Amino acid sequence: MITGFAAVFFYLFAVIMIVAAIMVIAARNPVHSVLFLILVFFNASGLFLLGGAEFLAMILLMVYVGAVAVLFLFVVMMLDVDFAELKRGMGRYAPIGGLVGLIVLAELIFVFMSVHFSPAGPDAAVTQPVPAALPRSNTQALGDILYTDYVFYFELAGFILLTAMIGAIVLALHHRSGVKRQSVGEQVKRNPQTAIEVKKVESGKGI
Amino acid sequence: MYDFFLTSLLPVAIIAGKSLLLLAVLLILIAYLLYADRKIWAAVQLRRGPNIVGAFGLLQSFADFIKFAVKEPIIPAGANKGVFLLAPFVASFLALSAWAVVPVSEGWAVADINVGILYILAISSLEVYGVIMGGWASNSKYPLLGALRSAAQMISYEVSIGLVLTCVLLCVGSLNLTDIVLAQKNGLGTRLGVPFASFLDWHWLALFPVFIIFFISALAETNRPPFDLVEAESELIAGHMVEYSSTPYMLFFLGEYVAAVLMCALTTLLFLGGWLPPLDIAWLNWVPGIIWFIIKTCLVFFMFALVKAFVPRYRYDQLMRLGWKVFLPFSLAMVVIVAAVLKITGWA
Numbered sequence: 001m002i003t004g005f006a007a008v009f010f011y012l013f014a015v016i017m018i019v020a021a022i023m024v025i026a027a028r029n030p031v032h033s034v035l036f037l038i039l040v041f042f043n044a045s046g047l048f049l050l051g052g053a054e055f056l057a058m059i060l061l062m063v064y065v066g067a068v069a070v071l072f073l074f075v076v077m078m079l080d081v082d083f084a085e086l087k088r089g090m091g092r093y094a095p096i097g098g099l100v101g102l103i104v105l106a107e108l109i110f111v112f113m114s115v116h117f118s119p120a121g122p123d124a125a126v127t128q129p130v131p132a133a134l135p136r137s138n139t140q141a142l143g144d145i146l147y148t149d150y151v152f153y154f155e156l157a158g159f160i161l162l163t164a165m166i167g168a169i170v171l172a173l174h175h176r177s178g179v180k181r182q183s184v185g186e187q188v189k190r191n192p193q194t195a196i197e198v199k200k201v202e203s204g205k206g207i
Numbered sequence: 208m209y210d211f212f213l214t215s216l217l218p219v220a221i222i223a224g225k226s227l228l229l230l231a232v233l234l235i236l237i238a239y240l241l242y243a244d245r246k247i248w249a250a251v252q253l254r255r256g257p258n259i260v261g262a263f264g265l266l267q268s269f270a271d272f273i274k275f276a277v278k279e280p281i282i283p284a285g286a287n288k289g290v291f292l293l294a295p296f297v298a299s300f301l302a303l304s305a306w307a308v309v310p311v312s313e314g315w316a317v318a319d320i321n322v323g324i325l326y327i328l329a330i331s332s333l334e335v336y337g338v339i340m341g342g343w344a345s346n347s348k349y350p351l352l353g354a355l356r357s358a359a360q361m362i363s364y365e366v367s368i369g370l371v372l373t374c375v376l377l378c379v380g381s382l383n384l385t386d387i388v389l390a391q392k393n394g395l396g397t398r399l400g401v402p403f404a405s406f407l408d409w410h411w412l413a414l415f416p417v418f419i420i421f422f423i424s425a426l427a428e429t430n431r432p433p434f435d436l437v438e439a440e441s442e443l444i445a446g447h448m449v450e451y452s453s454t455p456y457m458l459f460f461l462g463e464y465v466a467a468v469l470m471c472a473l474t475t476l477l478f479l480g481g482w483l484p485p486l487d488i489a490w491l492n493w494v495p496g497i498i499w500f501i502i503k504t505c506l507v508f509f510m511f512a513l514v515k516a517f518v519p520r521y522r523y524d525q526l527m528r529l530g531w532k533v534f535l536p537f538s539l540a541m542v543v544i545v546a547a548v549l550k551i552t553g554w555a
Contacts, residue, residue: 005219031343035290038336058325066332067362070339074358077343077351137321139382182524 010050017043034073041065055139225317226307233306237464238268240505244512251516278453283345286450290344294447295455298337298462305330305469310385312482312496323384324372327473328365331428334466335361338430338437341459342447353446356523357430357437363530364427370538371421374414374545375477378554388481398554404487409480417541418478420534422510425470427530430463431511433518434526441520471507472500479503 020039027033041064048057146154242257242265249256257264282288308323310316320326335358342354376382379390396407411418427434438446448459475481480503482496521529548554 029287031287031290035340054320054322055325058322058329061329062325062332066329066335066365070335070358070362073339073343074355077339077354137382139322184525184528 006050009046013043013046013050017047030076030079031073034069034076037072038065038069041069053138055137055142222317229306229317230303233303233465233468236501237461237468238272239265240468240508241268241464243505243508244515247509247512248516251513272457275453275457280453280455281450283347283450285346287344287346290340291450292455294337294341294344295451295458295462297340298334299458299465300462301330301334301337302462302465302469306465306472308384309469309472309476310388310481311472311500313385313389315497316385319383319385322382324376324382324387327384327469328369328372331368331466331469332361332365334462337459337462338447341451345447345450347450349443349445349449350447353437353443353449356443357447360430360434360436360526360530361428363527364424364534367420367530367534367538368424368428370535370542371417371424372477373542374417374538375410377542377545377549378410378413384476384481388476388483391480391483392487404483406480406485409478409483411478414478414541414545417538417545418474420538420541421478422474422507423529424534425474426511426514427526429467429470431467432515433520435520436523436526439520467511468504468508471504471511474507475500475503479507 017040020036020043023036024033024040027036041060045057045060045065048054048060245267246256246264257267260266260270282291305327307317308320308326310319310323316323338357338361339354342350342352342357345351375387378394379387381387381390391409392404394408394410395413396405399407401407426432430437437443438448443449448456451459482500484491484494484499
């Protein structure tokens, strides 16, 4: 149950999040869109904090805002986006977008309605016993699940990601011959005897 | 009504009071660390440094502050105005907000949260936004180049910082910063037979290679020289800050120094025993913990300042090579080694 100042913060985060989410779509400038997306992540992490999931809140900030959105912003900033071009396609794709939106909306409505139409009755969720709070932080709880209970699945997921990463590198990698490269080993090995040549120059004469 | 005041408003007022006190102390400390930075740099180069305003130039930072605050802010015509003005606030607010979880003495943190170290890591990974937003919104070439460099640089060095923190966390077993400091009361020194808690117990000795990596990564993460490629004068003039003037410039500058001092404080907490005295004997224990904390933080900042004065700037490809090809594999190996040692000896 959220009371007092926590409730104030809940509504603050929730309202800003929804407004920012709308602005992600509505903003004319793609960089502004990404910045609003970052604001959405921020508020989502605030909501996680209010829910007591402090580990998830920090990971959300670190992974999505600190790494993914930076790269996203990086790409969007480098692209020269033609706004007129973007606007022209709008009319053609609007019906499909609207259809997808309607389907998602309908699904959400069914999900929320099913709470009342469930066979166990409207109070089913309330009467179920709440599990006793464990004397561990949720960092430890998540760690136990990921690294003890489901360690093999976790490692499998890691391997799949590693494969994807190697695949991406293999696709992008091509060695060109005849390109001059910096060899750090050779640079460090240089010493005054081989790098510097001292010449006596008589005055009035060049080398 | 009174009840509401007692349960809801009072705690908030206390937190606000604590934050204001921390902010005031921090900003005054920063003013003098900035002065110290310039003095040390000058001393290395056999100059005098700031010596006009106040005795020995002690009021120089405040004079600079007044100068920045009363000058006219100039916004370039082609700039994206909103983002341009938002960027310096993002930079300085984020840097300041990270201090909320730093325990300067036992129990002296505004918020002693369970995931303190993750919070600091998250905030320091966000600091890049101030630079990127400023660089993009300036609508100019050098700032954009600076912003792109900083994005790549900060993401690269976060990886090694994260792995270094993992090593420390393996030894401690908690993400709470207070726990991390308290764990250093009983470390390598005690296990090797020193009869009382001493500076040999702190993590710097047990995790020495990791300590060095963290120090260098901290320099890179906060864009301090020799890794200040974001604002390399010889190449980019001032990087993301080229188009900034007066108060917005000052906020960028402030954010940079607050972030640097935060990294000093973090080094102190993780490796130098936080507020613990160097030897666990009576008259050293009488000194309040915050004094030890400030002394150690200033010592680390002194090292930062010396590095700035001594070491020439890295080339960009060297910086990337160091981050990805040297620090990343090394710190990854250290995680494995530390975990193996803890498992075999049962010290965890």
